[in-house]
Every structure is written in C-alpha cells, then in structure tokens.
C-alpha cells in the first residue's frame with residue numbers, strides 16, 4: 001500500500017538517530033534544515049558528524065545503544081535506526097512502536113512507519129516525492145525533473161501571496177471570492193515572473209540577500 005504524505009512541523013521536535021555513519025549523516029543534514037532537535041547515539045561517528053556535534057547542530061551521546069539503555073529513545077518524536085546492526089535496529093524499532101514513537105528504519109524489510117522523501121523546496125513551499133520506500137532512484141530522478149519546472153522565485157511568490165491572502169481575509173470577502181482572487185493573482189504574478197525572467201534574475205543579482213526563497217532541500221544527498 002502507498003504511504004500517506006503528511007507534512008510535519010519539525011521545529012524543536014526531538015529526533016534520535018541511532019548510528020553515526022553515512023546514512024545517519026544524510027538524514028541529519030536534511031533534518032537540520034527543518035529545525036529539529038537532533039540527538040545521535042553511537043560510539044563511532046564520522047568526522048563530519050563530529051564537526052556537527054562540535055558546532056552544536058546535534059547532541060551526541062558517545063556510546064552504543066543496547067537493550068539496557070533503550071530509554072534514550074523514550075522522549076523522542078521520531079527515531080531513525082541507521083546503525084549497521086540489524087538486530088539492534090529491530091529491537092529499537094519494536095521499542096518505539098510499543099510506545100507510539102515514530103520510527104524510520106534505514107534497512108529494507110524492517111519495521112518503519114515513515115520514509116524520507118526527496119524534496120524540492122522553495123522557501124516554505126515544499127514538494128515531497130516518495131515511492132513508499134520502493135525505488136529511491138526513481139524518487140531522485142523525478143525530483144530532478146520537477147526541479148526544472150519550479151523556479152526558485154516560487155518561494156518569494158509564496159511569501160507575497162501569504163500577505164495577499166491575509167489582506168483578502170481581512171477585507172471581509174467570502175471564501176469563494178477569495179479563492180477566485182487568489183488564483184487570478186497567482187496566474188498574474190507567475191506570468192510577470194515568467195515574462196520578465198531575465199530582468200527578474202538580474203534584480204536578484206543586485207539583491208544577493210534575496211527574499212526568503214532558500215532553495216532546494218533535496219539535492220546532494
């Protein structure tokens with residue numbers, strides 16, 4: 001059965017990552033972009049992860065998870081099982097499921113409530129792509145296709161539309177009128193940006209700080 005796509009506010013949510021290898025690093029890099037409160041448990045970790053711990057992006061517990069210290073997981077919102085010890089990953093996943101803690105296991109065939117999608121991100125606008133764990137290479141392939149269709153300026157457009165929507169709500173217009181105006185506004189603003197592409201890109205060069213479209217969260221993993 002296909003997975004249900006649910007967009008979760010991860011700001012300040014506790015995530016426990018088990019393992020300190022390449023998969024843990026990949027997941028942690030993604031989670032940092034969404035403000036999660038990241039903990040990692042593993043006695044051996046990569047240099048990049050050590051650097052992230054030193055810079056306080058993550059809190060590192062320098063020991064291995066065992067059946068005796070599974071309570072490290074107790075307060076987590078999400079647990080990522082990314083150790084190379086399959087039996088340990090399974091034990092941790094079972095512990096989490098008993099307690100209704102979300103769990104994502106990096107190994108195929110293990111207990112998993114969720115997977116990481118591939119992401120096209122333009123500011124607050126997020127497109128998540130997944131094959132429900134089936135073919136990650138297809139997920140990436142589709143991400144690369146969709147990225148071409150959605151220019152960076154959609155992030156800025158979303159911020160402008162947010163304000164417009166607020167104004168429309170305060171104007172006392174009914175919902176169906178608001179919907180009509182917003183759709184017209186989106187089409188108009190999109191056209192302006194598409195037609196003035198060159199000009200628009202130059203404008204961004206003059207204002208390197210930009211206006212909130214902070215790019216793609218999916219690439220390079």
Ligand SMILES: C[C@@]1(CC(=O)O)C2=NC(=C\c3[nH]c(c(CCC(=O)O)c3CC(=O)O)Cc3[nH]c(c(CC(=O)O)c3CCC(=O)O)/C=C3\N/C(=C\2)[C@@H](CCC(=O)O)[C@]3(C)CC(=O)O)/[C@H]1CCC(=O)O
Pocket residue numbers: 026027104105106107108112114115116117118119129130131132133134135136137139140143218219220221
């Ligand atoms: C989206 C992305 C996010 C991220 O994690 O970075 C992601 N995988 C990405 C890329 C990718 N991963 C792999 C390849 C090589 C091709 C291949 O081998 O297939 C490529 C493609 C490439 O890199 O070109 C290897 C791989 N991946 C998994 C396994 C285990 C298995 O299933 O066997 C193996 C085999 C390991 C082995 O053979 O040892 C499993 C998972 N990978 C997932 C996510 C979840 C399901 C996503 C979905 O529903 O589609 C899940 C279940 C993990 C989870 O639980 O979250 C990221 C795209 C980022 C981007 O946009 O560029």
Ligand SMILES: NC(=O)c1ccc[n+]([C@@H]2O[C@H](COP(=O)([O-])OP(=O)(O)OC[C@H]3O[C@@H](n4cnc5c(N)ncnc54)[C@H](O)[C@@H]3O)[C@@H](O)[C@H]2O)c1
Pocket residue numbers: 018019020021022023024041042043044045046063064065066082083084085088105106107
């Ligand atoms: N999801 C994916 O995309 C994907 C891709 C490749 C591999 N995998 C699977 O994910 C797992 C991790 O892969 P990797 O490349 O990061 O491996 P890795 O060898 O780079 O890292 C494994 C880490 O697990 C740690 N570890 C081992 N036992 C532990 C314990 N009891 N408690 C805490 N940490 C412990 C090790 O110290 C090490 O840091 C593997 O089992 C692999 O098959 C998943």
